[in-house]
Amino acid sequence: MADNRIRVALTGNPNVGKTTLFNMITGSRQHVGNWPGVTVEKKSGFKMHKGYEIEVVDLPGTYSLTAYSLDEVVARDFIVDEKPDVVVQIVDATNIERNLYLTTQLMELGSKMIIALNMYDLAEERGDKLHVENMEKILAMPVVLTIASDNVGISELLDTVIAEKQKENHHSREIGYGxxxxxxxxxxxxxxxxxxxxxxxxxxxxxxxxxxxxxxxxxxxxxxxxxxxxxxxxxxxxDIEEYEALMADKRYEVISAMFPQMCERCMTRMTTSDMVDRVMTNKYLGIPIFLALMWGAFELTFSFANPFMVIIEMIFVWLGETAAFYIRPEWLASLIGEGIIGGVGSVFLFIPNIFILFFLLSMLEDSGYLARAAFIVDRVMYKIGLQGKSFIPMLLGFGCNVPAIMATRSIEDRMDRMATIMVVPFISCGARLPIYILFAGTFFSKNAGTVIFCIYLLGILVAVASAKLLRTTTLKGHPAPFILELPPYRVPTLKNSIRHMWDNGSMYIRKAGTIILGGSVVIWLLAALPWGVEYGSEDSFIGIVGHAIQPLLGPLGFDWKISVSLLFGFVAKEIVVASLGVLYGVGDDELALTDSLLADPNMYGITALSLMVFSLLYMPCIAVVGIIKKETGSWKWTAFSVAYGLAVAWLLAFIVFQGGKLLN
Amino acid sequence: MVESTLNDLRPGEKARIIKVLAKGTVRRKLMDMGMVPGSEIEVVRTAPLGDPIEFRIKGYSLSMRKQEAVNVVVETIV
Known part of the structure; x- marks a missing residue:
């Protein structure tokens, strides 16, 4: 490596402003990917400073390096195996004692280290006296004061990085264990x-x-x-277990011996944060406030996004029609118009949702409320085999399952996260509603509202039962221990939230987008081939497949037309209604579709009910499959999710249809 | 000075940790978060639904479920 290149690893506890500092240093020169072989996100970026090219690698935030979690292993392996030139630990100046625990472990790795004492303004404001020079002496490493959110101390930190890199030798302090x-x-x-x-x-x-x-x-x-x-x-x-306790004990002993010399009057006292919490997690107010905030976040994510989604849809419809009008031959026009532009459209359709969602999530997380929300609902979620942090993803599922599954990222425990991802698809998203409206409206006109409500309820029940089932089988065991830090409340920064929104939004386009687009093109091919058939008609491949699978769906009361439209439902649930229009030969005319459905001798109330149940439970759409693959990093889990959904859908629709027939 | 487990304390009560009985990863996680013998810990509040509990230890807030708190033996400080 050339002499003017420096590789820096950024470490620290969660909630200490690590991401903010990383963003401040690297600006827009970032690369986001995964650590090799695991689904832990890896961020790195570059910064030119005084003629040096500094590469900054953002390690996962951890409290310790004891390999308790995947994040810890990733962080630790990077430092020992890749040997970065300098390791920078960001320490929360208002919580030095706990932060130093990680420092004692980092010191043992033998790398050159720097402490960035972040948010020192908050510590000084509340009356703490920080003795930076003592800290440097005791820890035998440079300490730089920073306020990452205000860009204070960043340049000094980089200067120190360069100085450390140039130092010939360094000795690291060791912890004596007795x-x-x-x-x-x-x-x-x-x-x-x-x-x-x-x-x-x-x-x-x-x-x-x-x-x-x-x-x-x-x-x-x-x-x-x-x-x-x-x-x-x-x-x-x-006795390893005894050693384990003795060593942790020793580390904290060393820390409590050093700590008073580094920081005076740094004791616990009533802070603003505590006062806020007296209200936010109050016995009586806590739940109403929680519900109001969740309702607000849900409304903003979906209602606010709606006009944007309408515009995006209009643009892509217009693009598709324009392509169909100008491009010849016709098959090419259809491939481009309906297959590709339609596919790209269904990727972009979710962007307003995802952007707004990640903006709000980042606000909630940075403010410190996300941890409180988990604290408040944990008891209920634990009862069904999940945990406090599973609540927000499940709530979001009512809007759209795609951002809901992305929101499971805040769940650290892999088993808890998997269980949540697997049950989210049963939460009835907005796209399934048109199916219920058509069929409940047509066959249960007077009780349509009650029927639709029951379908939503069924989705929740299946999600809860599935969580329980998964917890006794594939994902056996209780939810992970809920040992969670409740960080102090802080004012979130707009810059950070926008950054977070942008990172996750663009990640969605790149990662899930390819699968969504691919799936859309495959369905188009099935609907358009063999050569010369009417798109999506009985003679197309999808029609033939629909006929072929009809015997499987017959026991649920579905004829071939329903079977074909359910196949289209793999792309997106809203297409089910549109494709029924094509198959009944009425196009977009919903009134005519209602009449045709009522006139169809194969369609009864129980068929409609069975169809709604099936639509609720089987694979939501290709975008959900794409995001499950992206978030779990596993085709096996993705396939399981699809297969399990189909099995549950078939079984319950079967019970509804056959049960209904018996009762009649 | 009464010996009890963390889940028995009421909000506002302070205690000193004597022993962590948990095994495996829970034990390690608790120790990483500062729950080592000798540390002072205070119960701040319970969640609105009665569980989990919020504690203050080493100057920060930590929450855990009652079932985890059972594994921490403490002596109350008056």
Whole structure:
């Protein structure tokens, strides 16, 4: 690597302003992707500073490096394996003591380190006295004061990064764990040094500490080496659980010895945040406030987005028609107009939702309320096998499942998150409503409202039952422990929220977009081929497939026309109604469609009910499949979600139809 | 000085941690968050529905469910 290039890793606890600092340094020169092999998001960016090209890698926010979660493993592996030139830990100046716990672990990795003491203004405002020089001396590393949200101290931080990089040698401070453990550390270290490969890759003392701390991840790392057996026998002779507690204890002991010299009067006292919480999580007010905020967020995400969605739809319809008008031959016009432009349109249709949603989520998260919301509803969600943070995604599902599944990102525990992703599709989204309106309106005119309400309720019940079912089978176990920090309330910054909105919006277009577009083109091909048939008619492939699968759907009361329109429903639920119009030969005329449905000898009330139940529960749309693949990172889970939805839909529609027939 | 578990404390009460009984990842997570023997902890409030509980430890707010709090043995401080 050239001398003027510096690689910096950014670490820190969650809620310390790490993302803000990262954005401030790198501006728009960012790259967002995934860490190799895992679904943890990786962000990196570049900054030119005083002739140096500084690459900044934003590591996942963690409280510790003990490999409790995937995030911790990713952060730790990056520092030990990739050996960045400098590691910058962002420390919340109002919460130094807890933040230093991570520092004690980072120090052991042997990298050059800098502390960015962020939000020091807030600490000083409340009367804390920070002794930066003492802190530097005690920790043996530079400390820079920053206020990331106001761009204060960023330039100094970069200067310090360059200075650290140029330093020839550096010594890192070590935590002493007491005589007994220290002698074990030396013993393990000695054994490890016999294997040549290890010493060149990892600091041996760190490896020894981690092994004695019961770190299975590290144990796996050395399992292939020649010393693995010897290490195992040493570890078996000690009480790892006791060591684990002793070592954590020792780290905090060291911290509480250092802490008073770094910060005076930094004790707990009643802050503004506590006062806000007296209202927000109040026994009586907490729930009404929560419901009001959720209702507001939902309204803004969907009602506010609606006019934009109408405009986007109009633009793409116009584009499609224009293409169909000018392009010859006709099949090409149809491919471009209906297949490609239609497909791109269905990707872009969700953009207003997604942008507004992520803007609001970022506001809620940065303000500190998101953690409180989870705190308030956790009890209810836990009962159904999920957790507090599952609530917002499920609520959003009533608007659109796509942003709802994206919103599960705030759930750290992978099992909890998977369970939430798997049940969200049963929440009836806005696109399913036209189907209910058509069929409930046609066959249950007087009780249409009640019928539609019951369908929504059924969706919730299936989601709850599925969560319970998943928790006793594939995702066996109770929800992860709810050990959650409630960060102090802060005023969210517009800049950060816009950034968050943009990052997630563009990620959606790139990642889910390709799958949505691909799926749309496949459905177009099925509807347009073989050569010369009328689009989506009985003779097209989709019509033939519809006929072929009709025997499967017959027990639910569906004829081939319904079967074909349900196939179209894979693209988007709103297309079900439109394709029925084509199949009944009435086009867009909904009144005529109502008449044709009533005149159809195969359609009864129970058929309509069965169809609504089926539409509610089977795969929502291709966009949801795309986003499930993107968010789970697994085709297996994606396939499971689709198959499970189809199975549940079939079963319940079967019960409705056959049960209804028996009763009649 | 009475020995009890964290879930038994009422809002406003303070205690010192004696022992963390939890096993595996819960234990590790609790310790990472500062729940080590000797630390002072205060109950701030319970959630409106009665669970989880909010605590104050090492100057910050931490919430956990009662079922996790059962695993932390404490002595109350008057």
């Amino acid at each position: 005589d007994e453990i220290e002698s074990r550390i030396i013993e393990v270290e000695k054994v490890l040094s016999q294997e040549d490969g290890l010493a060149s890759r990892y600091p041996l003392r760190w490896l020894a500490v981690r092994l004695l701390d019961g770190d299975e991840n590290i144990l796996r790392k050395i399992s292939g080496s020649s010393v693995a057996l010897q290490i195992k026998s040493i570890l078996e002779s000690v």
